[in-house]
Amino acid sequence: xxxxxxxxxxxxxxxxxxxxxxxxxxxxxxxxxxxxxxxxxxxxxxxxxxxxxxxxxxxxxxxxxxxxxxxxxxxxxxxxxxxxxxxxxxxxxxxxxxxxxxxxxxxxxxxxxxxxxxxxxxxxxxxxxxxxxxxxxxxxxxxxxxxxxxxxxxxxxxxxxxxxxxxxxxxxxxxxxxxxxxxxxxxxxxxxxxxxxxxxxxxxxxxxxxxxxxxxxxxxxxxxxxxxxxxxxxxxxxxxxxxxxxxxxxxxxxxxxxxxxxxxxxxxxxxxxxxxxxxxxxxxxxxxxxxxxxxxxxxxxxxxxxxxxxxx
Amino acid sequence: xxxxxxxxxxxxxxxxxxxxxxxxxxxxxxxxxxxxxxxxxxxxxxxxxxxxxxxxxxxxxxxxxxxxxxxxxxxxxxxxxxxxxxxxxxxxxxxxxxxxxxxxxxxxxxxxxxxxxxxxxxxxxxxxxxxxxxxxxxxxxxxxxxxxxxxxxxxxxxxxxxxxxxxxxxxxxxxxxxxxxxxxxxxxxxxxxxxxxxxxxxxxxxxxxxxxxxxxxxxxxxxxxxxxxxxxxxxxxxxxxxxxxxxxxxxxxxxxxxxxxxxxxxxxxxxxxxxxxxxxxxxxxxxxxxxxxxxxxxxxxxxxxxxxxxxxxxxxxxxxxxxxxxxxxxxxxxxxxxxxxxxxxxxxxxxxxxxxxxxxxxxxxxxxxxxxxxxxxxxxxxxxxxxxxxxxxxxxxxxxxxxxxxxxx
Numbered sequence: 001x002x003x004x005x006x007x008x009x010x011x012x013x014x015x016x017x018x019x020x021x022x023x024x025x026x027x028x029x030x031x032x033x034x035x036x037x038x039x040x041x042x043x044x045x046x047x048x049x050x051x052x053x054x055x056x057x058x059x060x061x062x063x064x065x066x067x068x069x070x071x072x073x074x075x076x077x078x079x080x081x082x083x084x085x086x087x088x089x090x091x092x093x094x095x096x097x098x099x100x101x102x103x104x105x106x107x108x109x110x111x112x113x114x115x116x117x118x119x120x121x122x123x124x125x126x127x128x129x130x131x132x133x134x135x136x137x138x139x140x141x142x143x144x145x146x147x148x149x150x151x152x153x154x155x156x157x158x159x160x161x162x163x164x165x166x167x168x169x170x171x172x173x174x175x176x177x178x179x180x181x182x183x184x185x186x187x188x189x190x191x192x193x194x195x196x197x198x199x200x201x202x203x204x205x206x207x208x209x210x211x212x213x214x215x216x217x218x219x220x221x222x223x224x225x226x227x228x229x230x231x232x233x234x235x236x237x238x239x240x241x242x243x244x245x246x247x248x249x250x251x252x253x254x255x256x257x258x259x260x261x262x263x264x265x266x267x268x269x270x271x272x273x274x275x276x277x278x279x280x281x282x283x284x285x286x287x288x289x290x291x292x293x294x295x296x297x298x299x300x301x302x303x304x305x306x307x308x309x310x311x312x
Numbered sequence: 313x314x315x316x317x318x319x320x321x322x323x324x325x326x327x328x329x330x331x332x333x334x335x336x337x338x339x340x341x342x343x344x345x346x347x348x349x350x351x352x353x354x355x356x357x358x359x360x361x362x363x364x365x366x367x368x369x370x371x372x373x374x375x376x377x378x379x380x381x382x383x384x385x386x387x388x389x390x391x392x393x394x395x396x397x398x399x400x401x402x403x404x405x406x407x408x409x410x411x412x413x414x415x416x417x418x419x420x421x422x423x424x425x426x427x428x429x430x431x432x433x434x435x436x437x438x439x440x441x442x443x444x445x446x447x448x449x450x451x452x453x454x455x456x457x458x459x460x461x462x463x464x465x466x467x468x469x470x471x472x473x474x475x476x477x478x479x480x481x482x483x484x485x486x487x488x489x490x491x492x493x494x495x496x497x498x499x500x501x502x503x504x505x506x507x508x509x510x511x512x513x514x515x516x517x518x519x520x521x522x523x524x525x526x527x528x529x530x531x532x533x534x535x536x537x538x539x540x541x542x543x544x545x546x547x548x549x550x551x552x553x554x555x556x557x558x559x560x561x562x563x564x565x566x567x568x569x570x571x572x573x574x575x576x577x578x579x580x581x582x583x584x585x586x587x588x589x590x591x592x593x594x595x596x597x598x599x600x601x602x603x604x605x606x607x608x609x610x611x612x613x614x615x616x617x618x619x620x621x622x623x624x625x626x627x628x629x630x631x632x633x634x635x636x637x638x639x640x641x642x643x644x645x646x647x648x649x650x651x652x653x654x655x656x657x658x659x660x661x662x663x664x665x666x667x668x669x670x671x672x673x674x675x676x677x678x679x680x681x682x683x684x685x686x687x688x689x690x691x692x693x694x695x696x697x698x699x700x701x702x703x704x705x706x707x708x709x710x711x712x713x714x715x716x717x718x719x720x721x
Contacts, residue, residue, distance in 0.1 A: 062566075064603040071600065072721050073569050074530040074561045081473070081524065096683075100720040103446070106524050108469035113443065136713075140683055235682060237642060263603045265640065 034171055037083040039094050040067055041288040042150040043120060043159070045296040047087060049185045050164040054174045060101070063288025063299075066263045068235075072097040080105035083116065084170060087163060090121035091147035116170065121147060123162035124155040127216055139233025150286070152217035153193050153300055160185055192297055196304045200224070206310035209250060209258045209278070211269065214285075218303055224310050227253040230260070230268050238268050250276040256312040261285035281306040394439030394447075397714035399494045401431040409694060409702035415656040415670055416544045418511045419500045421704065430455055431708070432493050438717045444469050448717070450492065461492070462515070473524040477536075483514040484522070484534035484557040485575040486592045486613050495719055497636050498676055499690045499706040503652035504630030507544060508615040509590065514577065516540035516550070530561035542579060542587050543617075544655065551587070552580040561721075564597075571596040571721075581620035589618040589627075609636045628653050630669075646676040654697045668697030685711045 036057045038044040044059040051057060058079055061070045067089070080086060080101055088094055102110055109116035126145035134143045149155045164182040168175035204223035208215075211230045219225055228249045232242040249255070255278050260269045262282045269280045283306045284293040293299040405421045407414065414420055421427055433453040440446045445468055450461040464479030482490045488505050490513075518538025525531040536555040559573040575592040592615045600607035614631035618624055634648035650672040658664050674692040681687070688708040695701055 062602050066605070069605060071569075071598070072718065073563070074532075074571075074721050075563045075569065077524075078528065078530050081526070096718045099718050103466065103468070104524070104720065106470070106473045106475055108443070111443070111468060112440070136682075136684060 034084040034167065035082055036085045036087065036167075037079055038086075039070075039088040039098060040150070040286055042156075042286045042296065042299065043087045043089065043163075045287040045299070046156060046160045047163050047167075049296065050160050050178055050182045051167055052177065052181050054171060054177060055167065059288075060098075061286075063284060063286040063290075063293065064263060066261075066285065067093055068096060070094070070097045072100045074101075074104060077101045077104035080110060081107055083107060083110055085116050085118060085166060086110040086114075087118045087120060087166075089147050089150070090119035091126065091144045092142050093147035118162060118166045120159045120162065121145070121149070123158045124149050127220065128213065139231070140235030142234075146213060146216050148212075148214040149217045151215055151300070151303055152221045153189055153196065154221060155217060156296060156300075157186060157189055160189075188297070192300070196221075196300060199304050199308050203308050203310040207253045207255050208307070208310050209246065209255050209272070211260045211264045214261065215259060215303075215307075218307065222304070222307050222310075224307060227255050230258070230264075230272070243268055243272055247272055247276045250278050257281050257306065257310050259283055259306055262289060279309075281309065394437050395715040395717055397436045397712055397716035399432075399434045399436070399492075399710065399712040399716065401433075401493055401708065401710045403429045403431055403499060403706050403708040405429055405704070405706050407702060407704040409696075409700075409704065412656050412658065412662075412665070413696055413700055413702060414694075414704075415503065415652075415654055415696070416507055416511070417500075417503060418506055419706075431499075434461065434492060434494065436714075436716055440468075441465060473526060475522045475524070477520040477522070478518075480517045481515065481520065481538075483516070483518075483538055483540060483553065483555045483577065484520055484536055485509065485514050485555050485577055485590070486557075486615070487571075487573065487594045487596060487611065488613065489514050494710055494712070497634065497646055497678075498648060498674060499688055499708045502632035502648065502650035503670060503672060504615055504632050504650055505613070507652050507655050508617045508628065508630050509592070510540070510542050511544050512541075514540050514542055514553070514555075516553070518553075520555075529563075530559075532559050533557070534559075540577075540579075542577075542590070554578045567599055567601055569598045584619070584621035586620050587617060588620040588622070589624075591616045591627075605638065605641045607636075607638045610634075611636075642680050644676075644678040644680070646678070648672075648674045648676070650674070665696070665700075666698045670697065671695040684713075685709075 034051065034055045036047045036051060036055045038047055038057065038059050040061055041059045041063040044057045047055060047057045060076050060079065061067055083105070086102070088098060107116075108114060111117065112119075126149070128146035130141070130143060134141065150159070160182060164178040167178045200222040206224050207227035208219070208224055209228050209230065210226055212234065213226070213229060216226070228246050230238050230246065232238055238246075250272060255276070258269045258273055258278050258280045260266050260280055260282055261284070263285050266280060266282065272278065273280045284290040284299055284302050287293055287296055287299040289299070290302060293302045405419070405427045406425070407421045408424055410423045411420055419431075431454070435451045435453070437449045438447070445465045447465050449463045452459050452461040460480055462479070462481045464477050464481040467476045470476060484490060486505075486509065488496070488501060489509055516538040518536055520534055520536035522532055522534045525533070534555065534557040538553050538555065539550050540553040541550055542553070555575070555577045557573060557575040559571065561569060561571045564570050573594045575594070577590040579587045579590070581588045592613060594613040595611070597610045598607060599609075612631065612633035614629065616627045616629050618627040630652040632648060632650040634646060636644060636646040638644045651669050654665065654668050654670040656665060672692050672694050674690055676688060676690045678686055678688045686709070688706070688710070690706045690708070692704045693701070694704060
């Protein structure tokens, strides 16, 4: 200790100052509060539910954004640099922007196999897994399955449990705290699911149209199915011929509601609605996607409110 | 696995003497650290963490797996394949300028002839190598050549914000220099980039050490040492090059990001006509409503080149500025000004053209059929020293097949 101190004192002043600045700027994980970074606001909401005041949660994307098309802005890599935990959706939802940010972050523990990475899709049953050959003539499909599972409260429950378990692993002293908060979240979620099922009961068996196949899990929860999509194939802009076909589908299936996340251009939806007699319902794409979707419960409230009108 | 080996070794050493008494597992981070230090001391090695494995209580992370599967997964080998992709750029080109009037360019066109072009086929192989590094390999094919465009490893687990790139790669100089053809907004590179930096990009084998400073904004410093091939006119061809770059990004608002960079390259210049120093400054601003697919970007770079026999005040300057407006998911319009020193090859027996600046004004319309196919139309107006004006048009298509890794910002 004395030798080190002597060396520093004998350094030229500018060099010592530079060494001091460098040392103070080195990244550390000294904080008792876990820094949790998520890719979406929905995951952030669940992390806040179970993490409480032992975590600081930040989302890389915002609820008003299409999660497929987030800019890999290097300032987001700065947020990942000191992340104690990265939670992402997986199933290639963030494949267009997350990998370069993780590489730029210099944080080895949040790599795909890292101990501070939690891929939420590993905690849920995945729907729409292709069973035959896959190529891009089918559009920009997710070959590992549908990644839009956060609209389903049953799967949100699983993800919250996985986050709580991961937080307990990273912060053993808070394990009981996280389990307590998870139990409280589960209790409130169970009550909400009972209410949501009741609100959706009149819509059971109905058919709706959505822009993208992004409500698959919510429709499954509510006993509703999709008669068609505004996109002819994932990621493909609808040509007039497809919209003309879709108008026929809407009429023949008695579709009353076209659900469109509010980050999509709704011109095509409005046109189909006008020519078919259906109604367009704009819905938040995620937590924070609208003013009345501030947390996970109010987000699903907004979805259920729109879906409940599926039978008119 | 390393931990298992270490513990097995310790157990076998203990077993050689008195019967080992079972030790309780470490219960705190401090005890864990002490144990690691003790193990490291006894083995004569430092307690280096395996990325993503150490310092976490509980079992090491493993890949997600199904609970059971008779006979194992038939897709197991496929899951380990790297990302493979091929990207093809083709075009029709036309100009009313002679090759001499076009000046030195990587995309020369015959005069007054609609010329079909296969500009490039890029084959990419990308994967994580191990917990410590990833590998990226890009081979480019044209009608008359095959080239290793880049082949490098990138470290994933160095401490203190450091990252090393080693292999053959584009020098960390400026913005455009580090982009592959399919990442360019325009069909061709600005002449200022081609003539002052490098015709096909400042590129070569070497090492790049990058440091991400622990600051609240993105502040990255690169120091690279490479064997590069600069410009069109380098008499001694390949030159050992030192490159430095500082790049910073700031969030001005939810809808605006600013990037500013400074770059410098120093060439070992055995001949007086060789390049000695190359400086560059770049700025990039992106405006995007997060809820929209549309955005506007403004980007510009200036370059200054000093040859060995020149003083700094005699350096040659050039640069470009461009604006890109992405209207929606499908359409994009752009404009670019490019000012470059006029450099050309004069055929024997003809009078030299006057020196000066060649100015290019380009417009660009892009249609994105999908994320994997785009079509571009780029007319350019050229002003050449001596009062000669001309135009050039490219109609380009570009498509990709396979899985291609996402690009940085």
